[in-house]
Amino acid sequence: MDTIFYTLQDFMIHSKSITYILIGGILIGLMLFWLFLTGRDEKKRTF
Amino acid sequence: MGISRRQFLGFLGAAAGTTAVSVKKSEAAANKEFKGYPGSFGVLHDTTRCIGCRKCEQACNKVNELPLPKIPFDDLSVLNTKRRTQQDAYTVVNRFVENNEGQPVFVKSQCNHCLEPACASACFVKALRKVKTGAVIYDASLCVGCRYCMIACPFNIPAYEYNNPLTPRIMKCTMCHPRIEKGLIPGCVESCPKEALTFGPREKLLKTARQRIEKYPDKYIDYIYGESEMGGTSWLYLSGRPFKEIGMREDLGIQPAATFTSGPLATVPVIVGLWPVLLTGIYAISKRKEKISEEERIEAVSRSVAVAGEVMKAKLAALKDTMTKEKEAAINLEVRRALEEAAKKSESEQQAESAKDEPSDTSKEDK
Amino acid sequence: MSQETARVNESIFTPFNVISGIIIIAGLIVTVLRFTKGLGAVTNLDNNNPWGIWIGFDLLCGVALAAGGFVTSAACYIFGLKRYHSAVRPAILTAFLGYALVVLALHYDVGRPWRLPYPIFISQGTTSLLFEVALCVFLYLSVLFIEYSPAALEWLGLKKIRSMIVKLTLVLTIFGVILSTLHQSSLGALFMIAPSKLHPLWYSNYLMVYFFVSSIFAGLSMVIFEGTLAHRYFHHKMDETHLKESKDVAFGFGKAASFVMMGYVGIKLIGISIDNNWHYLTTGWGVWYLFELIGFVALPAFIYAIAVREKNLRLVQSASLISIIGVVLNRFNISLVAFNWQLPSAERYFPSWSEIVISLFVVTLGIVVYRFIVTRMPIFYEHPDYQHDN
Numbered sequence: 001m002d003t004i005f006y007t008l009q010d011f012m013i014h015s016k017s018i019t020y021i022l023i024g025g026i027l028i029g030l031m032l033f034w035l036f037l038t039g040r041d042e043k044k045r046t047f
Numbered sequence: 048m049g050i051s052r053r054q055f056l057g058f059l060g061a062a063a064g065t066t067a068v069s070v071k072k073s074e075a076a077a078n079k080e081f082k083g084y085p086g087s088f089g090v091l092h093d094t095t096r097c098i099g100c101r102k103c104e105q106a107c108n109k110v111n112e113l114p115l116p117k118i119p120f121d122d123l124s125v126l127n128t129k130r131r132t133q134q135d136a137y138t139v140v141n142r143f144v145e146n147n148e149g150q151p152v153f154v155k156s157q158c159n160h161c162l163e164p165a166c167a168s169a170c171f172v173k174a175l176r177k178v179k180t181g182a183v184i185y186d187a188s189l190c191v192g193c194r195y196c197m198i199a200c201p202f203n204i205p206a207y208e209y210n211n212p213l214t215p216r217i218m219k220c221t222m223c224h225p226r227i228e229k230g231l232i233p234g235c236v237e238s239c240p241k242e243a244l245t246f247g248p249r250e251k252l253l254k255t256a257r258q259r260i261e262k263y264p265d266k267y268i269d270y271i272y273g274e275s276e277m278g279g280t281s282w283l284y285l286s287g288r289p290f291k292e293i294g295m296r297e298d299l300g301i302q303p304a305a306t307f308t309s310g311p312l313a314t315v316p317v318i319v320g321l322w323p324v325l326l327t328g329i330y331a332i333s334k335r336k337e338k339i340s341e342e343e344r345i346e347a348v349s350r351s352v353a354v355a356g357e358v359m360k361a362k363l364a365a366l367k368d369t370m371t372k373e374k375e376a377a378i379n380l381e382v383r384r385a386l387e388e389a390a391k392k393s394e395s396e397q398q399a400e401s402a403k404d405e406p407s408d409t410s411k412e413d414k
Numbered sequence: 415m416s417q418e419t420a421r422v423n424e425s426i427f428t429p430f431n432v433i434s435g436i437i438i439i440a441g442l443i444v445t446v447l448r449f450t451k452g453l454g455a456v457t458n459l460d461n462n463n464p465w466g467i468w469i470g471f472d473l474l475c476g477v478a479l480a481a482g483g484f485v486t487s488a489a490c491y492i493f494g495l496k497r498y499h500s501a502v503r504p505a506i507l508t509a510f511l512g513y514a515l516v517v518l519a520l521h522y523d524v525g526r527p528w529r530l531p532y533p534i535f536i537s538q539g540t541t542s543l544l545f546e547v548a549l550c551v552f553l554y555l556s557v558l559f560i561e562y563s564p565a566a567l568e569w570l571g572l573k574k575i576r577s578m579i580v581k582l583t584l585v586l587t588i589f590g591v592i593l594s595t596l597h598q599s600s601l602g603a604l605f606m607i608a609p610s611k612l613h614p615l616w617y618s619n620y621l622m623v624y625f626f627v628s629s630i631f632a633g634l635s636m637v638i639f640e641g642t643l644a645h646r647y648f649h650h651k652m653d654e655t656h657l658k659e660s661k662d663v664a665f666g667f668g669k670a671a672s673f674v675m676m677g678y679v680g681i682k683l684i685g686i687s688i689d690n691n692w693h694y695l696t697t698g699w700g701v702w703y704l705f706e707l708i709g710f711v712a713l714p715a716f717i718y719a720i721a722v723r724e725k726n727l728r729l730v731q732s733a734s735l736i737s738i739i740g741v742v743l744n745r746f747n748i749s750l751v752a753f754n755w756q757l758p759s760a761e762r763y764f765p766s767w768s769e770i771v772i773s774l775f776v777v778t779l780g781i782v783v784y785r786f787i788v789t790r791m792p793i794f795y796e797h798p799d800y801q802h803d804n
Contacts, residue, residue: 007177008081008163008278008305009541016312016540020549023319027592030323031585133461169607171533171545189537192525194464195544199607206461207525209454215525296610304607308543311603311622315546315596322592326492330584333494 083162087181088227089249089281090236091256092155094293095266096243099126099140099153103235103244107138107157110223110234129294132157134206137220138235143293152286154293155235155244158183158204158220159273160281165304169199174217181249181281182222190217201277201299222281249281256285278303434778441775444768448522456768463754463763470749471773472519474601475742476512477551478625481633482640483509483558484587484594489670491587500656501663503565503793504644505637507784510558515780517555522772543600543607550597557590568800569791576800599626605748613752615694615703618685621748627678628741634671635714635737638664642731648788653795665722668730671737672718679712699755706747710740 005011105120107113113135118125126142133139138157164183167175174189175196192215197205208215223233231237236244245252253274260267272284276299284295291297448456459466486505489495521527533539533548560579567576602625605612618624641660645652652660686692694700714736721729750763788794 005081006084006179008303009167009177011081012168012305012309012312012541013173013539017538019316020538020540023316026320027323034323034327131461165607168541169544171539171542171548172529172537173539174537189529189532190525191529191532193523193544194525195542195604197461197464198604198611201608201610203462207464208452209457209459210452211525212449212452213526215452299610305541307606307609308541308603310619311543311600311606312541312546314622315600318595319592322595323588326488326588326591330492330494330588333492337494 081163083249083279084177084179084181086248086250087179087281088222088246089160089181089252089283090222090233091245091247091252091283091285093243093245093256093259093285094152094154095285095287096241097140097153097155098241098243099123099142099151100240101125101140102238102240103155104136104138104140106234106238107220108136110226111137111221113137126153132204132206132219134208134218137218141294144288152288152293154284154286154295156202156204156294157235157282158222159202159276160220160222161277161303162280163278163303163305165199165201165277166196166205168303168305168308169195171195178224180222180224180227182224182227184221184224185217185219187216192217199304201296201304249283252283256283259285275301277301278306434782437771437774437778438782440771441778444771444775445522447768448772453523453525456766456772458763458766458769460761460763462757462761465749465753466763467750467765467769467773468519468523470746471742472523472776473516474745474749476516476519477598477601478629478632478741478745479636479738480509480512480516481594481598481629482637483512483561483633484590485630485633486637487561487587488591491584492591495666497659498663498666500659500794501637501641501667504640504788505633506558506561507565507787507793508636508640510555510562511780511784513551513555513558515776516551518779519772519776543603546600547597547604550593550600554590554593554597557586557593561586561590565787565791565793568797573799594629595626598629599623601625602748605753608753611754611756612748613694613699613755614689614691615686615699616748616752618689620681620685623681624678624685627674627681628744631671631674631678631737632741634667634674635734635741638667638671638730638734639738642734644788644794647785648794651788651794655796656794661727664727664730665725668718668733669722671734672715672722675711675715675718675737679707679715682707682711699752702747702751706740706743710736710743714740 003014005014101120101123108115108120116135126140129141130136130139138155140153140155143152143154160177160181160183162177164175164177167173167177167183171193172189172191174186174191175183176186177183192207194207194217196217197203197207205217205219207217223231223235226233232246233244236246245255247255253271256271260269260271266287268286268289270286270290272286272290272295273280273282278301284290286293289297444456453459457466457468482505486498486502490498490502517530520530524530529536530548531552533542533545534552539545560582564576564579567573567579599622602621602623605617606619606621609617641664645660686695695704714733717729717733717736720726721733754762792800
């Protein structure tokens with residue numbers, strides 16, 4: 001990417017915005033991965 | 048007036064030139080170092096030249112179409128009390144202690160247009176931003192009115208329309224951004240009769256300020272306020288008195304406000320990445336413990352069942368044993384009885400044989 | 415329930431109703447003033463003091479004291495401390511109401527309340543910690559609403575949706591803990607942008623950690639304190655399990671709070687040490703700081719410890735009240751007392767009557783809604799139809 005940032009503020013707006021979207025994805029991704037990871041485990045009572 | 052129109056246009060050209068050059072520099076630096084918008088403008092305020100005439104306040108009021116104050120601008124008695132910027136006054140001049148020559152020092156205050164503005168960093172709707180002219184401008188169409196920018200500003204500049212119930216705005220100096228875009232210079236600079244204000248590219252102003260300090264070392268403190276305060280500001284100040292004495296804080300440091308919060312901001316995503324792992328881990332461990340204790344319970348039960356079984360078996364066996372024994376005994380008894388009977392029978396037969404004169408019906412009966 | 419209705423029918427003018435009625439009427443009057451004359455007419459806020467008690471109390475304390483929700487649900491569902499199960503529903507309800515009221519109070523404080531969704535949907539100022547707080551409070555309020563909803567659904571008899579939501583319990587709990595960690599700590603970090611305005615004793619790079627850790631014991635203490643009040647006024651609503659477990663909850667939470675608080679005292683001292691702020695302790699500000707730290711953190715922690723050792727329920731309850739006051743004091747110190755400490759006293763802020771009225775109004779509203787819910791919905795008891803579901 002050749003976006004040029006003249007100020008720290010612009011740079012942070014850019015990088016934080018991407019990071020916020022990323023962490024949303026990570027949160028959902030981790031949940032799905034956990035389901036995949038434990039998919040073949042024997043079923044146990046949830047409570 | 049600090050500079051002529053022609054000079055100003057020249058600056059614009061120079062700014063465009065430096066822009067082209069520094070773009071390459073920025074790229075080379077891989078965006079790790081931020082030097083601000085190249086050629087952005089600023090104002091140099093030489094407090095030694097200011098006479099406290101309030102012409103700048105008047106011009107500001109007019110240019111920004113603010114309501115006229117009750118006390119007219121030519122009434123200098125307002126200087127007797129210290130003032131700050133307000134929702135209807137983007138700039139105010141204050142009078143401070145007598146200087147060495149017995150003259151009062153006047154200092155104009157307004158938004159300093161930080162290179163890395165604390166207000167913009169604090170704004171959660173991007174209503175405040177630094178633009179390439181050097182101005183920090185405000186967009187009322189986004190503002191929620193949370194006033195966090197006022198908390199953040201180290202110079203206590205932004206003001207708020209507290210008496211506007213539904214559409215209050217943040218009010219602060221715009222460095223006359225609309226005028227700069229039109230090729231004009233800020234209203235206050237234009238109106239200053241003593242050239243206490245100089246408008247121009249910030250880098251050039253820094254040079255000017257240094258030249259003045261060098262030329263008149265007795266007149267100035269060897270310091271340019273705003274060169275590095277809070278990461279640097281577009282407004283720069285020269286003074287003959289320590290800045291502390293003319294109402295300017297010397298303890299702000301050189302870090303941009305954004306660096307104070309960058310740590311916590313960086314912690315946030317890491318927590319989002321780590322917490323699910325940690326918490327699910329704790330959950331899994333507690334679940335596992337629960338499962339183990341459950342299994343142990345089941346095992347204990349089955350073990351006790353098994354033990355009980357053994358005992359039962361033993362008892363059964365014993366029972367069986369006694370039963371067999373009893374049975375055997377019973378059989379033996381029967382056998383013995385039968386044998387005895389047989390013996391008796393043979394005996395009686397023998398007796399009968401020996402006594403043939405006995406009636407025959409008896410023998411028939413025995414058969 | 416019939417008993418309650420009968421009692422209400424007897425007389426509407428119970429002391430509770432009269433007092434809360436007066437506060438609500440006063441609150442409504444100030445509400446009208448706020449939205450017709452502006453903040454200037456009802457508050458003592460000015461350009462130097464842009465945040466008053468509506469932020470310092472309603473937002474900062476409201477959020478901290480509503481931490482019981484995430485702490486209790488985490489203890490029960492993540493750490494597997496099933497014996498606290500009966501405490502989860504009251505805690506979630508309090509948290510949900512707490513956050514709802516925080517958002518309500520913000521409508522008074524911000525200039526254009528209908529724009530409160532702007533940071534999330536229109537223009538994301540991601541460099542601001544307030545953005546982080548807004549996002550998390552918005553998400554967490556939704557999570558709390560879902561977590562609370564089974565109680566309402568049981569009351570309404572909507573079994574299908576209820577069982578679907580109950581299946582989500584674990585995911586919601588983990589989400590809740592993440593979101594709480596983030597915004598509780600970010601509330602503290604809000605003030606990190608202004609080191610020039612907040613007194614060095616309260617300003618620290620650890621503000622995030624301080625706010626998070628103090629929210630944990632605020633939440634724990636709040637669960638104990640709320641339990642005390644609930645036992646006094648809603649005893650007849652509680653089922654056997656709740657009554658049996660409540661003592662256990664008080665002692666367990668008291669023990670946890672005590673240790674967390676002592677840890678908190680430790681990290682506060684580390685904060686002073688790392689910035690080398692010892693010399694401030696001998697000033698007036700230092701005395702006030704120690705008053706907060708020793709009088710309202712170390713002392714209640716110690717009282718908790720004694721109470722737990724001696725199995726003294728009343729003492730646990732007193733300690734919880736002192737701890738809650740301590741957290742409120744801490745939030746006030748950071749947002750109001752030690753903020754702008756360098757300004758001359760004439761320029762300092764003190765709340766106006768109408769600001770206090772609105773804060774009381776919001777709290778009263780919370781209590782009224784809480785009462786409405788616990789007298790109708792299965793909060794202190796398990797609904798007979800679902801007893802074996804969880």
